[in-house]
């Protein structure tokens with residue numbers, strides 16, 4: 001399957017094909033220096049099989065987990081590129097989940113003010129969400145994605161076969177971003193969660209989610225307004241993720257917590273909770289409201305004492321409402 005993200009001069013293809021990892025050379029110019037970045041939890045053969053297709057391939061492996069989205073790991077990769085004398089004509093390939101993709105993308109956006117960047121996502125979250133749209137970032141002092149850029153990949157190559165080795169918790173975690181997209185934009189995607197099978201219907205879930213993200217990003221690449229809907233559940237979700245030091249709960253699990261605060265109708269909330277039960281995920285986590293409130297003020301959708309909150313009143317449709325931060329504090333306490 002091929003989807004084209006139409007972003008004027010920044011447009012790119014998304015190729016989704018079982019077994020495509022063996023043929024990256026058919027889609028990417030590998031006759032140059034290529035730095036393949038992955039993390040220690042991703043099966044090494046995924047990265048080495050791509051390095052083997054390169055004229056001059058290098059491999060950089062980072063520790064797994066959120067701690068790799070950090071200035072220190074960012075610096076290590078930049079120093080490696082410098083040492084290997086990478087030029088502006090060379091490229092970076094990210095093979096992994098959202099951590100590797102966000103980190104590698106921010107390196108690609110920064111090194112020499114930008115070199116080619118290719119995403120080869122290997123988790124449900126990165127295949128569904130993080131590999132497209134161009135949001136790249138690292139964390140700072142446990143605040144999520146506070147240093148970053150909008151930097152689009154040249155191509156995204158998705159091989160669903162790589163998901164066969166993904167641990168179940170991470171498999172489910174990534175699907176929550178697709179459930180989010182069903183709630184804010186595509187009711188048929190939501191229905192797949194309610195009535196479908198998250199294993200048998202996976203290719204369809206990924207494809208529908210990619211079309212949601214493509215449609216939204218093409219209309220508002222730099223998140224001036226519409227794209228904020230893709231942040232549904234993240235205002236409180238990111239704050240809780242930071243509250244637990246980016247370690248106790250995974251990103252999607254925290255988004256699941258955050259979404260429930262802004263689903264207006266009880267019957268829809270009940271249907272979402274039933275899906276959480278089906279996925280085996282929690283609906284909430286204990287926290288100190290004042291501490292979470294303080295973290296929530298770091299949200300990039302805040303301005304002049306308010307924050308753009310995404311709400312769902314009907315399945316498949318999101319609304320953006322500016323709320324006073326004080327109102328959100330009351331909500332957190334309630």
Ligand SMILES: NC(=O)c1ccc[n+]([C@@H]2O[C@H](COP(=O)([O-])OP(=O)(O)OC[C@H]3O[C@@H](n4cnc5c(N)ncnc54)[C@H](O)[C@@H]3O)[C@@H](O)[C@H]2O)c1
Pocket residue numbers: 039040041042043064065066069096097098099100102122123124125126129130131132133134135136144162163164165166167170173174177251
């Ligand atoms: N840029 C965006 O638009 C965007 C969107 C959503 C989330 N994110 C970010 O993505 C990150 C979460 O990404 P994630 O859920 O992919 O986590 P992750 O990148 O940490 O990967 C999850 C775990 O699975 C392992 N792994 C990866 N692929 C594997 C495979 N095929 N087989 C076996 N193990 C594998 C990794 O080593 C890691 O331990 C968060 O930092 C979140 O903020 C970014």
Ligand SMILES: O=C(O)C(=O)C[C@@H](O)[C@H](O)[C@H](O)COP(=O)(O)O
Pocket residue numbers: 129133135144145177223227228230231234300
């Ligand atoms: O693509 C977007 O826009 C999103 O908001 C997708 C989110 O799922 C993702 O977690 C993103 O990284 C969050 O963006 P941020 O601007 O809140 O850091």
Ligand SMILES: [Zn+2]
Pocket residue numbers: 177234251255
């Ligand atoms: Zn997210």
